[in-house]
Amino acid sequence: MLSVYTKTIVKILDGKKIAEEIKLELKAEILEMGKNGMTPGLAVVLVGSDPASRIYVANKKRNCEEVGIKSASYELAENISQSKLMELISRLNDDENIHGILVQLPLPKHIETQKIIEAIDPRKDVDCFHPENAGRLLIGQSARNASRGDADGPRFLPCTPGGILELLKRSNIEVAGKDCVIVGRSNIVGKPLAALLINAGATVTVCHSRTRNLKEKTLRAEILIVATGKAGLISADMVQPGSAVIDVGINRMADGKLVGDVDFENVKNVASAISPVPGGVGPMTIAMLLKNTITAARNLSS
Numbered sequence: 001m002l003s004v005y006t007k008t009i010v011k012i013l014d015g016k017k018i019a020e021e022i023k024l025e026l027k028a029e030i031l032e033m034g035k036n037g038m039t040p041g042l043a044v045v046l047v048g049s050d051p052a053s054r055i056y057v058a059n060k061k062r063n064c065e066e067v068g069i070k071s072a073s074y075e076l077a078e079n080i081s082q083s084k085l086m087e088l089i090s091r092l093n094d095d096e097n098i099h100g101i102l103v104q105l106p107l108p109k110h111i112e113t114q115k116i117i118e119a120i121d122p123r124k125d126v127d128c129f130h131p132e133n134a135g136r137l138l139i140g141q142s143a144r145n146a147s148r149g150d151a152d153g154p155r156f157l158p159c160t161p162g163g164i165l166e167l168l169k170r171s172n173i174e175v176a177g178k179d180c181v182i183v184g185r186s187n188i189v190g191k192p193l194a195a196l197l198i199n200a201g202a203t204v205t206v207c208h209s210r211t212r213n214l215k216e217k218t219l220r221a222e223i224l225i226v227a228t229g230k231a232g233l234i235s236a237d238m239v240q241p242g243s244a245v246i247d248v249g250i251n252r253m254a255d256g257k258l259v260g261d262v263d264f265e266n267v268k269n270v271a272s273a274i275s276p277v278p279g280g281v282g283p284m285t286i287a288m289l290l291k292n293t294i295t296a297a298r299n300l301s302s
């Protein structure tokens with residue numbers, strides 16, 4: 001008997017390439033703004049000398065320069081006091097050449113992170129961590145509100161969740177009506193992403209470290225998004241054949257190699273689309289930060 005063998009060709013969701021396309025669009029936008037005498041400015045605040053944070057901050061600054069955003073960096077000693085840091089935030093809030101303020105997390109243990117986040121002018125909160133912006137995100141009817149700057153919608157989309165939505169959109173993966181499963185419930189990724197996906201019309205399940213029978217949930221996903229920081233958590237038998245898999249995790253292995261939370265080599269034989277690590281969500285996150293800084297500059301000047 002003749003057997004018919006069909007091999008699925010997996011689509012690699014090339015975040016690096018898509019982010020480059022977005023950056024070209026942003027560069028053109030900034031050139032236009034320059035004609036009206038406006039240059040978006042981003043303040044990047046780094047406290048202490050955590051090596052990973054230093055790399056992230058350098059990367060963000062390099063990307064700003066590439067598109068024409070003016071970045072000002074503030075590298076502060078590990079033992080800076082809460083009040084000194086608050087003073088700096090207050091100065092940046094008042095500085096009209098600064099449109100976005102990014103405080104690189106995590107902050108040292110003696111600093112009350114939430115107070116710092118809440119001290120940032122919500123109009124300059126390009127990370128979208130301020131409770132006012134997080135609340136707007138939850139209420140906002142659709143991601144479209146953000147680009148339109150509607151009062152009832154979010155001002156910005158948080159960078160990583162916004163980057164994931166853009167990666168799906170530009171890869172022609174429809175979200176509306178889909179069963180989406182998110183693994184991870186952090187304030188930075190899982191929770192805001194759940195809000196964004198619901199607003200975009202998806203049916204969303206959020207799993208976390210207390211979830212029982214994770215595999216039963218992940219197998220239901222038409223779109224599976226994983227943000228746990230646990231290398232290899234998602235194996236091929238946990239993935240619905242033909243689904244799209246977005247890997248947010250960044251894990252540095254003993255040999256120095258960066259990997260995600262998904263067993264890429266095996267899952268790519270099951271999924272119809274998968275984002276790699278590195279080169280997937282990471283560059284999209286930075287592209288969204290640049291986009292938010294431009295949005296902030298426009299909103300503040302109008």
Ligand code: NAD
Nearest residue numbers: 160184185186189208209227228229248249250281282285
């Ligand atoms: P976090 O530590 O705040 O949250 C991790 C989440 O994973 C928690 O909600 C926890 O309940 C869940 N979890 C942990 N173990 C689990 C398990 N065995 N089963 C199910 N759920 C489990 O982390 P975060 O800030 O959301 O970041 C998650 C990962 O994403 C990290 O690797 C981080 O480096 C990466 N990240 C990447 C980007 C990017 O731009 N690519 C941005 C932010 C975070």
